[in-house]
Amino acid sequence: MKALVKTEEAHGASYQTMPMPVPAEGEVLLQVGGAAICGTDLHVFAWNDWATHNVHNIPLIMGHEFAGTVVELGPRCRDLKVGDVVAGETHITCGHCYQCRNGMRHICANLIQPGLHRNGSFAEFMAYPEEFLVKLPKGISMEQGTVLEPLGVGVSAVENIRPAGDNVVVIGSGPIGLAVILSAHAMGASDITALDLSPYRLSLASKCGATRTINTSSADPTEAIMEVTHGVGADVIFDASGSPAAISHCFKYLRKGGSVHLLGLPSSPTPIDLSPDVIFKEATIHGYHGRKIFSTWTRMINLIESGKIDPLLMITHRVPLSEAVGAFELLERGGDAGKIIFTFGGEGK
Ligand SMILES: NC(=O)c1ccc[n+]([C@@H]2O[C@H](COP(=O)([O-])OP(=O)(O)OC[C@H]3O[C@@H](n4cnc5c(N)ncnc54)[C@H](O)[C@@H]3O)[C@@H](O)[C@H]2O)c1
Ligand SMILES: [Zn+2]
Ligand SMILES: [Zn+2]
Known part of the structure; x- marks a missing residue:
């Protein structure tokens, strides 16, 4: 599959072929339908001080904001089915720290985030824990799903x-x-x-x-x-x-x-x-850090389905993943943009 990969401890990233991910226990394999650039990705792309202190597992597929379609279930998945369209909660929590056990799991003491600590969403396929995926109702499109994570903040x-x-x-x-x-x-x-x-x-x-x-x-x-x-x-x-x-x-x-x-x-x-x-x-x-897991998601989906929020108003650019480096360079130049999302289809052809 094709992906945008941080390959060196230096400025930039590489659009290249990577092995297909294999979903572990409790994970599903997603075909990514849309992924969005966040400020955190810019830090990783630029390889600034923050990135040197927070990213330790290069080569790493970048990106954390995404929506996609479930194409395969790993062992012991319980809720999702092949064909479900989902968006990702990017705070993967430990389940046993003080916050996790006291109703504040979104600020878990042991947060794992895709695109920083494990392979991320700037790829055609991604393995992801079922527990941190939110199934999108029919009234919410893949594009809307792609920006739910930042909207949720x-x-x-x-x-x-x-x-x-x-x-x-x-x-x-x-x-x-x-x-x-x-x-x-x-x-x-x-x-x-x-x-x-x-x-x-x-x-x-x-x-x-x-x-x-x-x-x-x-x-x-x-x-x-x-x-x-x-x-x-x-x-x-x-x-x-x-x-x-x-x-x-x-x-x-x-x-x-x-x-x-x-x-x-x-x-x-x-x-x-x-x-x-x-x-x-x-x-x-x-x-505030992130979204309440998962009450913010419930409220956000209600607000979108009822037409009270249109998250597409945040999106200004739709760019094929193969042109991702150019999109990062636009943001680094301070060019005019709101949310930039990567579109998929045609990669590897
Ligand atoms: N708390 C969280 O969970 C969370 C999640 C995502 C992002 N963030 C943070 O939220 C901030 C915003 O994220 P973003 O993606 O919109 O970033 P962004 O850099 O695209 O937007 C920041 C905006 O602030 C404007 N700005 C800068 N200085 C200003 C000033 N003095 N007065 C008025 N406007 C000013 C900039 O022109 C820019 O448009 C970032 O600091 C980001 O790291 C926090
Ligand atoms: Zn983000
Ligand atoms: Zn925890």
Whole structure:
């Protein structure tokens, strides 16, 4: 089969032939129907500091966001059948750590992730544990399934606060920010201000349901947000930028008693002035990693089936897997893109 493989501890990846995977006990063999590029894959492609500390098993098939069709069952599979269309929960959990045993398995102490610790989804076929696959109902397409994993990051944060009637600010309008905007819109936020540095991404934010967009490369959003909120400040702020400066600054337009929800991953420490910004404001700060397993999936599928969220709004590019390296180079150049997905069919011909 053809796959995108990290073959060297250096920048880049290779589109090449790899052996067919064999499903182990409890695993199924999937024919991958769609796979999406995530920021984590960019780190692995670039081979930056983070990648050198987190990837230790090269050669490695990259990728973790995917949907596909079950084509073979390994030993002792119980639920799925050949022909089922599924999407992947990418946090493969241990089942016996404190979190796994106490209702927080999505933050398992021993997480294994495809494309980092085991072969991933940028391949025609993939073996995957049945337990971490979600069968898609007929109303959800393969393409929609391909971006459920990143959409779920947004749904997970937004479902935690149920922002009906709230003034919401979303910092960063990349795929994760768009997922937050789609979710906040679907769950009844009364007003959504989307921030980014890129006009292209801000136009995607509008399509996903932002009430207004502000380009923070040229404007401090504080005045506009204070005006919209009648001088009170935003009820709820989500960060999907990972920018330490933007996170430090957002407390200036957070209302007293408001909450800040952190999804973006800052690459350096983020200073927060605790007395004025958190303590006297009685602000809540909440971090999120991944999706609740599997309640976020249930809610997300309900929202898509009922037409309240259209995850295809996150996708801007559909690229054959054979052209994957070019897609990574586009993202590295900072080219205009939302979610890029790889399409399959014709590989190896
Ligand atoms: N918590 C989780 O489970 C989880 C899961 C996936 C991704 N992430 C993280 O979420 C973040 C977003 O992911 P993504 O795929 O959308 O990344 P991305 O890089 O495509 O998007 C980030 C966006 O933030 C914008 N931005 C940067 N600095 C800004 C600033 N000062 N003000 C406003 N906008 C700014 C960028 O222009 C960009 O459009 C990343 O840090 C990623 O690592 C977290
Ligand atoms: Zn991802
Ligand atoms: Zn665990």
